[in-house]
Amino acid sequence: MINKIVQSMAEATADIRDNAVVLIGGFGSIGQPNALIEGLIEQGAKDLTVVANNAGVGHTGLARLMEVGRVRKIICSYPRTSDPVVFAELYRAGKIELEVMPQGTMAERMRAAGAGIPAFYTPTSVGTKLAEGKEARDFHGRTYVLEEALFGDVALVEAWQADRWGNLTYRSSARNFYPVMAMAAKLTIVQAQHIVELGALDPEQVATPGIFVDRVVHVPYGEPVVT
Amino acid sequence: MINKIVQSMAEATADIRDNAVVLIGGFGSIGQPNALIEGLIEQGAKDLTVVANNAGVGHTGLARLMEVGRVRKIICSYPRTSDPVVFAELYRAGKIELEVMPQGTMAERMRAAGAGIPAFYTPTSVGTKLAEGKEARDFHGRTYVLEEALFGDVALVEAWQADRWGNLTYRSSARNFYPVMAMAAKLTIVQAQHIVELGALDPEQVATPGIFVDRVVHVPYGEPVVT
Amino acid sequence: MSTKAAAETLAACKPWTREEIAARAARDIPEGWYVNVGIGIPVLLPNYIPPEREVIIQSENGILGMGPSPPDDKINRWLINASKKYVTLVPGGSYVHHADSFAMIRGGHLDLCVLGSFQVAENGDFANWTSAGDDMPSVGGAMDLAAGAKAIWLLMDHTTKNGDSKVMRRCTYPLTAVGAAKRVYTNLAVLDITDNGFAVRDLAPGLTFEALQDVTDAPLHLTN
Amino acid sequence: MSTKAAAETLAACKPWTREEIAARAARDIPEGWYVNVGIGIPVLLPNYIPPEREVIIQSENGILGMGPSPPDDKINRWLINASKKYVTLVPGGSYVHHADSFAMIRGGHLDLCVLGSFQVAENGDFANWTSAGDDMPSVGGAMDLAAGAKAIWLLMDHTTKNGDSKVMRRCTYPLTAVGAAKRVYTNLAVLDITDNGFAVRDLAPGLTFEALQDVTDAPLHLTN
Numbered sequence: 053m054i055n056k057i058v059q060s061m062a063e064a065t066a067d068i069r070d071n072a073v074v075l076i077g078g079f080g081s082i083g084q085p086n087a088l089i090e091g092l093i094e095q096g097a098k099d100l101t102v103v104a105n106n107a108g109v110g111h112t113g114l115a116r117l118m119e120v121g122r123v124r125k126i127i128c129s130y131p132r133t134s135d136p137v138v139f140a141e142l143y144r145a146g147k148i149e150l151e152v153m154p155q156g157t158m159a160e161r162m163r164a165a166g167a168g169i170p171a172f173y174t175p176t177s178v179g180t181k182l183a184e185g186k187e188a189r190d191f192h193g194r195t196y197v198l199e200e201a202l203f204g205d206v207a208l209v210e211a212w213q214a215d216r217w218g219n220l221t222y223r224s225s226a227r228n229f230y231p232v233m234a235m236a237a238k239l240t241i242v243q244a245q246h247i248v249e250l251g252a253l254d255p256e257q258v259a260t261p262g263i264f265v266d267r268v269v270h271v272p273y274g275e276p277v278v279t
Numbered sequence: 280m281i282n283k284i285v286q287s288m289a290e291a292t293a294d295i296r297d298n299a300v301v302l303i304g305g306f307g308s309i310g311q312p313n314a315l316i317e318g319l320i321e322q323g324a325k326d327l328t329v330v331a332n333n334a335g336v337g338h339t340g341l342a343r344l345m346e347v348g349r350v351r352k353i354i355c356s357y358p359r360t361s362d363p364v365v366f367a368e369l370y371r372a373g374k375i376e377l378e379v380m381p382q383g384t385m386a387e388r389m390r391a392a393g394a395g396i397p398a399f400y401t402p403t404s405v406g407t408k409l410a411e412g413k414e415a416r417d418f419h420g421r422t423y424v425l426e427e428a429l430f431g432d433v434a435l436v437e438a439w440q441a442d443r444w445g446n447l448t449y450r451s452s453a454r455n456f457y458p459v460m461a462m463a464a465k466l467t468i469v470q471a472q473h474i475v476e477l478g479a480l481d482p483e484q485v486a487t488p489g490i491f492v493d494r495v496v497h498v499p500y501g502e503p504v505v506t
Numbered sequence: 507m508s509t510k511a512a513a514e515t516l517a518a519c520k521p522w523t524r525e526e527i528a529a530r531a532a533r534d535i536p537e538g539w540y541v542n543v544g545i546g547i548p549v550l551l552p553n554y555i556p557p558e559r560e561v562i563i564q565s566e567n568g569i570l571g572m573g574p575s576p577p578d579d580k581i582n583r584w585l586i587n588a589s590k591k592y593v594t595l596v597p598g599g600s601y602v603h604h605a606d607s608f609a610m611i612r613g614g615h616l617d618l619c620v621l622g623s624f625q626v627a628e629n630g631d632f633a634n635w636t637s638a639g640d641d642m643p644s645v646g647g648a649m650d651l652a653a654g655a656k657a658i659w660l661l662m663d664h665t666t667k668n669g670d671s672k673v674m675r676r677c678t679y680p681l682t683a684v685g686a687a688k689r690v691y692t693n694l695a696v697l698d699i700t701d702n703g704f705a706v707r708d709l710a711p712g713l714t715f716e717a718l719q720d721v722t723d724a725p726l727h728l729t730n
Numbered sequence: 731m732s733t734k735a736a737a738e739t740l741a742a743c744k745p746w747t748r749e750e751i752a753a754r755a756a757r758d759i760p761e762g763w764y765v766n767v768g769i770g771i772p773v774l775l776p777n778y779i780p781p782e783r784e785v786i787i788q789s790e791n792g793i794l795g796m797g798p799s800p801p802d803d804k805i806n807r808w809l810i811n812a813s814k815k816y817v818t819l820v821p822g823g824s825y826v827h828h829a830d831s832f833a834m835i836r837g838g839h840l841d842l843c844v845l846g847s848f849q850v851a852e853n854g855d856f857a858n859w860t861s862a863g864d865d866m867p868s869v870g871g872a873m874d875l876a877a878g879a880k881a882i883w884l885l886m887d888h889t890t891k892n893g894d895s896k897v898m899r900r901c902t903y904p905l906t907a908v909g910a911a912k913r914v915y916t917n918l919a920v921l922d923i924t925d926n927g928f929a930v931r932d933l934a935p936g937l938t939f940e941a942l943q944d945v946t947d948a949p950l951h952l953t954n
Contacts, residue, residue: 130644140642154646154648166839168836170421170479171400173398176394178650179681179684192397217822224585229603229604232605235833251822254826255823257481257483263764380869383829390829401836402836409869444598448602452825456827463613482571482595489570
């Protein structure tokens with residue numbers, strides 16, 4: 053019997069190595085995999101490169117991971133959020149690297165990684181500072197830049213429902229980057245609010261099929277708090 | 280009030296021009312937009328290039344469109360189906376052009392068209408006859424070929440449910456190419472089994488959001504017949 | 507241009523408020539358009555679309571058919587907009603993931619994107635993501651939106667707090683996109699960006715063309 | 731090799747039937763693998779996976795978790811497999827669109843793809859989509875599957891009806907993929923494709939290594 057559900061955070065976060073590229077979804081405070089991040093802190097991997105839309109808020113979750121010194125570099129689209137105090141302090145002290153990337157390019161680069169597309173052309177950023185050093189090429193009279201697939205060693209996912217095959221649903225805007233991050237990582241680890249029986253999810257509505265999921269841990273934390 | 284639902288097949292198929300590239304979904308006999316194809320035959324556009332997975336079955340739908348001489352070229356992955364008699368006869372008589380393309384490349388090229396990606400690299404077909412003349416390039420030690428976006432002037436879609444904003448659901452494997460074809464075409468025309476009230480579709484389950492749909496016509500034809 | 511000239515110009519007319527700028531732009535959006543609204547003044551825009559006119563608002567974090575803020579007792583805590591504020595979904599709305607959301611954006615399916623901006627130039631260049639001294643540049647989805655939407659409108663103040671024009675011959679800040687902006691709504695004017703540069707469509711009450719030119723770096727034209 | 735040699739070899743042993751080939755391959759699939767099965771002999775494979783062993787079958791037309799054919803009174807007329815036959819969905823199954831389905835395939839998420847083939851070579855090249863004189867080449871998803879799945883197994887007859895070997899030094903038909911095949915199940919043998927070429931894992935009942943070599947174009951090796 054296939055059973056991707058694990059019983060402890062230690063099992064969930066096993067095998068995450070130093071220097072890993074960790075994909076962390078969520079958008080603002082919604083859908084942050086904070087329990088998995090706490091588990092990762094406990095687990096101890098360091099020198100991580102994190103790919104996330106924002107650079108952490110307050111002192112929890114991703115911000116906490118940075119605060120305890122585990123993140124060497126962050127790749128994100130929007131570091132300047134309401135309260136990026138941890139990131140800002142580390143960054144200004146030269147203790148963390150920052151790579152800023154357009155949000156859609158970030159999403160598409162991870163989708164490409166998951167879809168076996170090593171590189172693609174995009175119109176986004178052409179003629180701007182963020183295209184400097186990038187290979188440019190014209191198609192049908194418009195200029196595009198080449199972007200390569202962005203792989204993760206690990207993806208940390210927060211889902212609404214999960215079954216033992218790893219099929220997932222999300223809730224409202226908490227879906228955000230997760231379906232592409234789950235595809236783009238070698239090891240996809242999920243914290244799910246609800247564990248359901250195999251067959252309970254509507255096959256038309258599975259947002260991440262289990263093929264992209266390795267481990268699921270039940271974390272019924274309730275409602276997210278916007279900070 | 281936005282209302283994409285039209286009352287006649289003539290309205291549905293208006294503005295399809297000679298020489299148009301027409302994307303037709305379905306896989307085998309499932310999800311074929313046969314009513315729209317009949318409407319297109321009535322409408323009269325000719326010298327069409329059709330993109331479809333198969334080259335028509337029997338004498339209905341796409342096969343009929345070819346039989347009445349409206350198709351100049353077909354781009355497909357699998358012309359050799361159970362009963363491609365119409366296509367085979369026209370093709371062997373030199374009356375229709377054929378371009379064979381790997382099925383996944385076909386789907387991804389349309390997805391790229393819809394997603395603003397002018398071109399991408401893929402490992403599919405490398406080292407085969409279908410890669411001849413294509414630009415090849417290595418990324419991280421593996422060879423890939425460059426494929427460009429595949430746009431349609433028109434997409435003909437068969438859906439299960441539709442609302443007046445053009446939101447769509449499909450049924451089981453009848454989903455197939457439709458979500459990407461709807462994105463890839465300038466004009467997306469839908470025949471839907473069921474018209475539902477705005478708000479009746481579960482927002483987590485809309486498979487094609489209305490932004491990709493231009494016109495919907497109600498065609499409650501019942502169950503498909505596998506031929 | 508100077509602080510003094512700007513102050514005099516502003517004193518001589520009745521500049522539009524942020525709400526009025528948003529309302530002015532909202533009035534110009536036809537029924538049926540798919541529109542993304544950015545942070546800053548644009549986030550106010552959906553409040554001013556006439557209720558009988560259906561305009562479908564997209565939020566790049568995967569929402570198509572975004573509605574207004576919910577009352578406190580009806581908040582869905584999994585539903586926020588790109589500014590991280592609670593919003594609602596209208597009937598007919600749906601959710602997608604980020605790659606599909608930006609496929610809509612990059613693929614040219616949005617009729618309009620309304621953004622705030624630091625600067626805009628007469629060639630349609632605009633700069634809204636980072637200034638020269640910014641050590642924490644935050645681009646978000648602005649470059650994807652600028653490259654992908656069929657039209658870009660900018661909602662912004664006409665001048666900085668120091669009275670410097672933000673409506674320029676050429677942008678001095680790092681660009682968000684090249685030649686993408688089509689129309690600008692400021693607190694002083696509505697400007698179209700044409701092949702000949704800025705054409706004035708509308709002026710704030712009491713403002714003259716000449717007074718507007720006095721506080722504008724770029725040369726202005728009258729619409730035909 | 732000749733028709734006569736082949737006939738003698740076949741007469742001297744008990745070749746596996748199509749069903750036995752499928753069953754032999756099915757036995758080698760570990761629990762938990764995601765597997766796509768192509769047309770031809772592979773389509774029989776899911777019938778032979780032990781019921782207590784969970785193997786998840788993908789069909790490239792957007793089905794993950796494909797089950798067996800339904801009884802006549804339980805047909806879902808919107809659910810067919812890549813061979814255009816009615817199938818079922820197992821509990822835990824789900825549907826995706828074609829681009830997402832091929833993202834699974836091309837992205838390396840399938841543990842295995844089992845295909846039929848016209849020819850296979852000792853370097854792992856195989857040819858299963860078109861022959862030299864074919865005027866209607868039909869590739870379907872074979873090239874995407876060959877390029878994307880973690881492993882490719884081929885289920886095929888060892889020789890043509892004329893007794894010509896289909897297990898070759900080099901393929902003579904147009905290739906489906908270069909160096910992709912890892913294992914071959916024929917009516918006569920199970921072969922691994924190693925750095926040294928074909929290694930014989932198993933022989934049909936009554937067949938000797940030498941007799942197999944007699945009807946095989948490529949040199950064969952014994953497994954260690």
